[in-house]
Amino acid sequence: MKCNVGGIDRTGRIVLGIVLLLVGLVAPIDMAWRIVALVFAGIALVTATVRFCPANAIIGINTCAGGEKK
Secondary structure (H helix, E strand, O other): OOOOOOHHHHHHHHHHHHHHHHHHHHHOHHHHHHHHHHHHHHHHHHHHHOOOOHHHHOOOOOHHHHHOOO
């Protein structure tokens, strides 16, 4: 897979993932919204970790410096 997530994009995904994870675990919200928050947190954290986002690949966005291979 080619790297297409890097720099500020990666940092933003990590921060968003942690915030959504906390919301999903501790916020007093309905169970359906907890599940939605946890799913999006997982997606954000996984894409930041592996540095590849399928949606970015489809759209053609590459924020990784040089697009190095992983």
